Amino acid sequence: MDNRSVILPGDPLPNCSAACPVHTDTRGYAEAISEGNYEKALDLLLQANPFPSVCGRICHHPCEKECRRKEVDAPVSLRMLKRFVVENTREYRRARRQRIEPTQGKKVAIIGSGPAGLTVAHDLALLGYHTIVFEQDSQLGGMLAHAIPRYRLPLHALREDIDDILAMGVETRTACRVGVDISLEEIRKKHDAVVLAIGLSESVTLPIPGSESEGVFPGITFLWDVANGHPPPLGDRVLIIGGGNVAVDAARTARRLGVGQVFMACLETPEEMPAWQWEIQEAREEGIEILNSWGPKAVLSRGGKVAGMELKRCTRVFDDHGRFAPQYDEARTMTLDVDQVIMTIGQRADLSCVKETELAVERGRLMCDSHTLSTSEPGVFACGEVLTGPGSAIHAIASGHRAAQAVHHYLQTGERLVLPREDVPSLGLLPQRVASLARKMTRREAALLDPRERIGDFSEIESPFNEREALEEARRCLACATGARLESSQACAGCLTCARVCPFGVATVDRTAAMPAEECQACGLCAAECPAAGIALKRFATNQMKQTLGEILAPARAVKIWTPFLVAYCCLYETTSRKYLKPQSLEEIEGSGILRIMVPCVGRLSSLDLVEPFEMGADRVVVIACKEEGCLYMGSEELLGRRVAHAQKFLKEIGLEKASLQFRQTRGSAEASWPAIWKEVQHETAPESEKESLK
């Protein structure tokens, strides 16, 4: 029953996972965090993506855009949770590294060490291939190392991911430019397959008057030089041409180099700008002035050096079919006095390495089939941005995974693998009628440094979540489709109890009960009340508790245990650290006489759950719920209260004393209030005989 939330083949994915190009088990890692199992969360992250540190910093997080919680209030801060995981599992991560022996007897060369290339190397190494990555630069990582500014992606974060990959035994040749230092043909001869993952490393230039002037920089070159510690000298006024993310990065980088006035000019209106809205917002906060709907007309120069820029009004960027087809009002112009101009209007591949090879190139693009990832030459594949065009790191990683599959297939069969079109069924929107009944919880945003402080240098501007923040945010996950399920229609008597207790109006009965997975909010109330005990919950089954109790209370061990022995069912949503979330050691349990059972909302405990510990040898049971009116699930508090009363009455009939089963609520934090509750319940009105054995 562990791994309850594991996605089975054919299951519709939660929207977050479906939206993620590598289908990270987002729901799974949010759940693992809320259970205090950060290591499991890391395992889940690494299963899908060898770059969790990078993505925790700079992923454009399509998962959040699709998060079903947005129907309730706002998406879960999934990227920040991912960042929390990697930052709190460093030691574990180092320890789990493993060298993989190449057992396939085949060698694969990968050209380019960006996220795409390194992902291919990672996947193929896992499959037992000998992999070698060729990189023209001295550093691995592609744009991650050279273009994305350090204030967003510090080098050490990238290093963590890359070190993992290298530890597997992936070989690298840095400062080796294919086409110059070694020919592609030579590489092909020495390897069984070759993957081109060379990205788009050149900036597109603009053939406008004055563009050759001194002080006009291609954006990528500019960022690359800054990243490598060779920033060009800049004046006090700099203009960036372009409205995409690279433009914003260039502008914010210039600002950090001490430029007093940084402008961005782009064709698009504010709404049309291709840069992420949050990037634009942050740039504005840093004092960058954005000139919308202005296109470049000419670079003005004085003595061969940039003196200013003439801009013309852009009246429309896209035609009626949404294609890029800018139109201008040539009569409306403006000039801007600037000392430098940085061009960030697009990127293209540097295909010099395939020159004088058989590989087909058409109109400056490498010919490659997007379904098989094959180039015109057998055994030569392409992936990442050179294939897909400009995108994001996580898309490049996804493309790397696909390429590894294609190469593996080719090396095993000699044939091309036609990769199926990615078409993942997802859960779809959370219906409004359900969403409106869910409790609203404020989304925690990443905390950014004050803009004035930010522009001082290239230090990272975003602070990570602390543990309390991460736990709180992880609990906002709706745990989509991990709720109730009718175990067998045979068990169902159609009694309607589930429908009557469901606070979300999700459970219905038509001959037998149905709890549609895409609507169920996983509160567990129906399962707790089902008189046929026929509803299972995908999350939290008490059988683990039974097993632990069984072990501890096995007669041979019982002598060592302090009595009275207390079983404490605690609402895990109240913890602010993993102090009490971590599994207890047997010694700890025996020493304290307290067994904690962390439950994602104690409202899901059935009467049997409340009574059974006594059968297994417990002397006391306490149910510690959340703070008053703090429950995620409407009605849960009331139903639980009644259930506890029912169980208390039953226990009394059996002959147990009144104090045996108690209901308490957390005050303040779990860490602050639980120990006192445990002690109280354990000792309160304990019969004399029991008291003697207490410490």
Place this chain on the structure above:
Amino acid sequence: MIVADQKPFHEIKGFVEAHQNILVAGCGTCVTVCLSGGAAEARLLASGLRIAFQRENQNKTIEEDTVLRQCDEEFVLPLLQRVKEENIDAVITLACGVGVNFLADRLGHIPVFPGVNTTFYGAVMEPGLWAEMCSGCGQCITHLTGGICPIARCSKRLFNGPCGGSERGRCEVDPQNTPCVWQLILDRMKQLGRLHDLQNFIPAKDWRPALDGGVRHTVRERIYRLDYKNP
């Protein structure tokens, strides 16, 4: 639906004091619906019995099992099997009285004890509340009374109008929870435009089809003793 209430714990426990291997048998139909004898209750009762006997240092085996209906041979067979195979020496059934009898008929020397008191045929008035609606008298007269039964729902089972204890439409036996059924019948007949029918005297009932006439049976010729099954 048949409604039942679980017996007090000590009474149930008392039945099996002298036994060793006990089976608690839940029933998956009526008593599940009225939350008194389904799988959840069977497990809870079994757990309670284990706790109680453990506390008295009595070492007993208590198992539980629930079948879809305890009033059909096919469904109870697995229970009978278990009793045999696991050397069960007493059965507590949480089914209605039908289940108790049905099992007892089939279990020879193994005693079968009732875990519930079977109370009535009733309906859910609101979630969690059941009310009696039929007494199974064997000869329905509700066509005369607007569909409302004066046998099941009148404290005195009066056939021809209310008694003096009908006050403001309530029954004097339990005015808070019980309406006077004759008030209900009156209102209903008015609604149906048949008030005048109540002037017809309802003769004394022939109680023979009820329990008074002896044990009742029903045969459905359509499926009864199919020849090809019993050559």
